[in-house]
Amino acid sequence: MAPQLEPFFKQVDDLSGSFIDRLRKAVAIPSISAQDENRPDVFRMAQFLASELEALGAQVEQRPLGKQPGKEHLDLPPVVVARYGNDPNKRTILVYGHYDVQPALKEDGWATEPFELSVDSQGRMFGRGSTDDKGPVLGWLNVIEAHKKAGVEFPVNLLCCFEGMEEYGSEGLEEFIQAESKKFFKDADAVCISDNYWLGTEKPCLTYGLRGCNYYSVSVSGPAQDLHSGVFGGSAHEPMTDLVHVLSKLVDTHGNILIPGLMDLVAPLTEEEKALYPNISYTMDNLHESLGSETGIHPTKERTLMARWRYPSLSIHGIEGAYSAPGAKTVIPAKVIGKFSIRTVPNMESEDVNRLVFDHIKAEFAKLNSKNKLDVWLQHDGKWWVASPKHWNFTAASKAVKQVFGVEPDLTREGGSIPVTLSFEQATGKNVLLLPMGSSTDAAHSINEKLDRRNYIEGIKLLGAYLHYVAEEPMNA
Amino acid sequence: MAPQLEPFFKQVDDLSGSFIDRLRKAVAIPSISAQDENRPDVFRMAQFLASELEALGAQVEQRPLGKQPGKEHLDLPPVVVARYGNDPNKRTILVYGHYDVQPALKEDGWATEPFELSVDSQGRMFGRGSTDDKGPVLGWLNVIEAHKKAGVEFPVNLLCCFEGMEEYGSEGLEEFIQAESKKFFKDADAVCISDNYWLGTEKPCLTYGLRGCNYYSVSVSGPAQDLHSGVFGGSAHEPMTDLVHVLSKLVDTHGNILIPGLMDLVAPLTEEEKALYPNISYTMDNLHESLGSETGIHPTKERTLMARWRYPSLSIHGIEGAYSAPGAKTVIPAKVIGKFSIRTVPNMESEDVNRLVFDHIKAEFAKLNSKNKLDVWLQHDGKWWVASPKHWNFTAASKAVKQVFGVEPDLTREGGSIPVTLSFEQATGKNVLLLPMGSSTDAAHSINEKLDRRNYIEGIKLLGAYLHYVAEEPMNA
Numbered sequence: 001m002a003p004q005l006e007p008f009f010k011q012v013d014d015l016s017g018s019f020i021d022r023l024r025k026a027v028a029i030p031s032i033s034a035q036d037e038n039r040p041d042v043f044r045m046a047q048f049l050a051s052e053l054e055a056l057g058a059q060v061e062q063r064p065l066g067k068q069p070g071k072e073h074l075d076l077p078p079v080v081v082a083r084y085g086n087d088p089n090k091r092t093i094l095v096y097g098h099y100d101v102q103p104a105l106k107e108d109g110w111a112t113e114p115f116e117l118s119v120d121s122q123g124r125m126f127g128r129g130s131t132d133d134k135g136p137v138l139g140w141l142n143v144i145e146a147h148k149k150a151g152v153e154f155p156v157n158l159l160c161c162f163e164g165m166e167e168y169g170s171e172g173l174e175e176f177i178q179a180e181s182k183k184f185f186k187d188a189d190a191v192c193i194s195d196n197y198w199l200g201t202e203k204p205c206l207t208y209g210l211r212g213c214n215y216y217s218v219s220v221s222g223p224a225q226d227l228h229s230g231v232f233g234g235s236a237h238e239p240m241t242d243l244v245h246v247l248s249k250l251v252d253t254h255g256n257i258l259i260p261g262l263m264d265l266v267a268p269l270t271e272e273e274k275a276l277y278p279n280i281s282y283t284m285d286n287l288h289e290s291l292g293s294e295t296g297i298h299p300t301k302e303r304t305l306m307a308r309w310r311y312p313s314l315s316i317h318g319i320e321g322a323y324s325a326p327g328a329k330t331v332i333p334a335k336v337i338g339k340f341s342i343r344t345v346p347n348m349e350s351e352d353v354n355r356l357v358f359d360h361i362k363a364e365f366a367k368l369n370s371k372n373k374l375d376v377w378l379q380h381d382g383k384w385w386v387a388s389p390k391h392w393n394f395t396a397a398s399k400a401v402k403q404v405f406g407v408e409p410d411l412t413r414e415g416g417s418i419p420v421t422l423s424f425e426q427a428t429g430k431n432v433l434l435l436p437m438g439s440s441t442d443a444a445h446s447i448n449e450k451l452d453r454r455n456y457i458e459g460i461k462l463l464g465a466y467l468h469y470v471a472e473e474p475m476n477a
Numbered sequence: 478m479a480p481q482l483e484p485f486f487k488q489v490d491d492l493s494g495s496f497i498d499r500l501r502k503a504v505a506i507p508s509i510s511a512q513d514e515n516r517p518d519v520f521r522m523a524q525f526l527a528s529e530l531e532a533l534g535a536q537v538e539q540r541p542l543g544k545q546p547g548k549e550h551l552d553l554p555p556v557v558v559a560r561y562g563n564d565p566n567k568r569t570i571l572v573y574g575h576y577d578v579q580p581a582l583k584e585d586g587w588a589t590e591p592f593e594l595s596v597d598s599q600g601r602m603f604g605r606g607s608t609d610d611k612g613p614v615l616g617w618l619n620v621i622e623a624h625k626k627a628g629v630e631f632p633v634n635l636l637c638c639f640e641g642m643e644e645y646g647s648e649g650l651e652e653f654i655q656a657e658s659k660k661f662f663k664d665a666d667a668v669c670i671s672d673n674y675w676l677g678t679e680k681p682c683l684t685y686g687l688r689g690c691n692y693y694s695v696s697v698s699g700p701a702q703d704l705h706s707g708v709f710g711g712s713a714h715e716p717m718t719d720l721v722h723v724l725s726k727l728v729d730t731h732g733n734i735l736i737p738g739l740m741d742l743v744a745p746l747t748e749e750e751k752a753l754y755p756n757i758s759y760t761m762d763n764l765h766e767s768l769g770s771e772t773g774i775h776p777t778k779e780r781t782l783m784a785r786w787r788y789p790s791l792s793i794h795g796i797e798g799a800y801s802a803p804g805a806k807t808v809i810p811a812k813v814i815g816k817f818s819i820r821t822v823p824n825m826e827s828e829d830v831n832r833l834v835f836d837h838i839k840a841e842f843a844k845l846n847s848k849n850k851l852d853v854w855l856q857h858d859g860k861w862w863v864a865s866p867k868h869w870n871f872t873a874a875s876k877a878v879k880q881v882f883g884v885e886p887d888l889t890r891e892g893g894s895i896p897v898t899l900s901f902e903q904a905t906g907k908n909v910l911l912l913p914m915g916s917s918t919d920a921a922h923s924i925n926e927k928l929d930r931r932n933y934i935e936g937i938k939l940l941g942a943y944l945h946y947v948a949e950e951p952m953n954a
Contacts, residue, residue, distance in 0.1 A: 215805045224769020230893025233820050234732045234790030235781045237772045248725035253847040255711045292701020295714045295848040304712045313711030318800030328692045328856045343710050370730040371772040379805045416707025
């Protein structure tokens with residue numbers, strides 16, 4: 001063990017009660033970014049973080065982001081930026097987290113009050129934001145406090161970037177990161193984001209890849225207004241009929257994307273990459289548990305994880321404009337808009353994907369020979385991200401996991417996107433590491449969100465140890 | 478002209494102002510059956526009708542139907558039944574209409590106050606319920622009044638059945654009709670319903686057929702809860718993918734139903750029936766006008782009208798459980814329910830249709846080889862109806878049209894269903910005639926509902942003349 005870690009770890013254990021109290025105070029502030037009426041709470045949460053950081057000796061600024069686009073009566077919550085340490089002989093690590101949370105109401109089905117941290121006998125700490133993302137954010141503050149109280153020199157310069165709009169699209173953040181990349185963030189040697197989850201509940205992971213997402217709308221329109229299916233059924237081309245035909249040409253039940261040429265864009269699987277999968281702590285039972293059913297497509301964990309992480313997928317999300325309520329309504333909708341998205345992976349470039357999607361959909365619609373009108377467009381896209389897990393940022397984190405948990409971490413990717421990851425990579429040009437604190441059972445965004453006491457306290461040790469190993473790793477990128 | 482018609486017609490013209498006043502009073506009562514808060518208005522409208530009928534000398538009863546199923550705090554509005562005349566030497570005609578209306582709010586886009594009758598310079602009388610169905614209902618009252626004031630003997634015994642829940646599913650009516658078929662309605666020799674519309678704006682029609690409707694739900698379910706398409710896309714069978722595939726196997730863009738065996742149930746087109754179509758006053762321009770587009774399937778009016786009236790059609794109405802809002806959401810819905818209906822025609826029996834639908838959908842789903850679960854069921858069905866247009870009830874009405882409007886009426890069917898038609902036919906065993914008063918442009922159920930002054934006043938003459946010719950027609954069925 002690095003000699004400074006022992007007193008740091010001991011201090012974390014000694015302070016664990018006050019660290020949980022700090023989380024309790026943070027959870028008690030309902031900093032829900034999606035609800036107008038909670039906007040003052042989001043600001044209050046920013047002030048709480050800023051005050052705590054200042055008390056620990058950091059230089060802190062609350063950076064305004066202006067009015068909220070489309071809701072100009074609301075100010076966007078500030079980005080809380082902080083610097084702790086300014087030693088040119090130390091590496092500088094930029095950490096990101098967010099202090100806003102998802103909405104939560106007791107009556108949604110919570111067993112406890114969502115904005116009161118409630119610790120049960122198994123050490124599960126229930127509360128909105130406990131794992132997403134207040135626990136990890138406070139983790140960094142706790143690391144500073146434990147170093148100070150243990151009298152251990154802080155191993156790096158730490159830059160913090162904590163935002164308050166993550167659960168509502170990170171309004172304004174990308175521009176902010178870009179603008180600060182040559183200012184507040186200019187010294188950063190690497191980036192660490194703790195805002196995702198272990199693959200299971202026992203083994204930590206380091207995450208080195210994310211899929212992108214291209215989200216499409218395809219509309220079919222015909223009559224000028226909705227029609228009565230009794231009066232007009234059989235006499236007019238029905239947009240819903242056409243849309244269903246077109247949507248049925250996108251993907252089959254086994255997840256095979258039916259768009260010609262799309263799979264040719266996917267980077268081939270290398271032997272080296274393939275070799276990472278068998279060791280990953282994951283089973284088909286884990287999949288069935290999270291699905292709540294045995295409706296998985298693939299027979300093995302390797303193929304399942306690859307399908308989620310390194311191959312594209314296409315999901316049809318729904319249809320706007322058609323009848324969607326319970327019961328029965330005999331309408332012929334005049335205009336319907338299908339929504340689907342493609343999860344993208346290396347080396348799929350968005351423009352290539354768009355071209356193939358548009359060409360295919362138009363060709364399939366043309367085959368129908370309908371008099372209706374079809375349109376298809378990209379709603380938004382976000383690029384995939386893959387980092388090198390051999391970078392010192394990752395090897396340091398790997399040593400920290402080994403030190404704290406006694407195991408090699410799984411090297412994982414994720415199927416979803418965390419857009420800020422790519423923003424930091426592109427703005428700083430530095431390696432970005434995703435270093436999760438919580439586990440797969442934490443229910444972020446759901447009722448009964450929780451963070452396990454072990455994940456929180458050992459996670460604080462992990463974040464601290466990571467900074468020590470980061471300070472020692474030889475330069476390799 | 479039958480000798481009694483002249484003084485009757487003159488009296489209708491003389492009383493036209495007071496007949497419009499009667500409609501104005503009725504429109505002023507917002508008898509909206511679908512809105513709890515208007516239930517007292519529905520009762521007030523029943524009382525208005527009953528008082529007017531009594532003042533004209535009819536025996537009137539307001540028959541309670543009990544509590545509203547599912548809304549037991551509400552009493553169902555009464556059925557207003559009335560008898561005018563009790564001469565065993567006269568034919569007895571049972572007429573049906575409804576005194577409740579659809580909801581309407583000025584802010585929905587009405588040009589005038591919906592519950593104030595507003596007559597413009599072209600004689601269009603705007604107001605909720607003007608054409609659907611207060612104008613036709615009052616038409617029968619006006620016929621009585623004009624006979625009395627003209628001193629013309631009423632040619633038949635008239636039985637009235639006016640309900641107050643038609644716009645909300647005619648709760649309780651079918652049982653009432655059944656129960657009264659051997660009591661209050663036992664003398665009826667034929668039935669006349671004025672609650673539909675001319676095919677266009679110039680030429681009256683008599684309607685002798687309606688399509689039925691079998692409404693289906695098909696559900697596909699897999700995971701226990703909605704999934705994130707980033708996290709799980711590619712690894713699990715998606716219910717929405719399967720549903721879209723199944724729905725695409727039901728009907729093609731040209732309206733051809735793809736369910737094997739279904740078209741074999743349809744009664745063949747006879748030469749006699751075919752001969753009715755060319756003379757019908759309808760053009761492809763009429764179709765395009767009502768569609769607001771040129772997305773009709775068939776090239777000729779004959780084929781278009783047959784597709785609407787005498788062939789089945791299948792419409793996909795929407796999907797419950799999928800994402801249906803504007804914007805983008807990356808959900809994999811756990812359970813989705815497709816809704817579609819088949820408009821049925823002679824000789825499609827509901828059980829046969831169901832069997833073919835269920836077998837086909839299950840077979841198509843089986844082909845997918847999905848691990849998801851499919852279910853398909855009938856939500857409700859209503860049988861088609863066809864009457865003989867050679868019955869004296871129809872030939873009398875035809876003569877009345879010729880007398881009042883100077884043209885032979887179109888013999889039409891309708892694509893939609895009017896369930897009460899079948900209820901009366903089945904309960905009384907007598908011929909039922911649909912004799913519309915309003916025109917195709919009346920916008921029933923929409924904003925700016927209206928009844929043209931001409932349709933109302935000449936329509937009163939038509940209803941009266943019909944009763945005179947009914948009295949004279951030889952028995953033929």
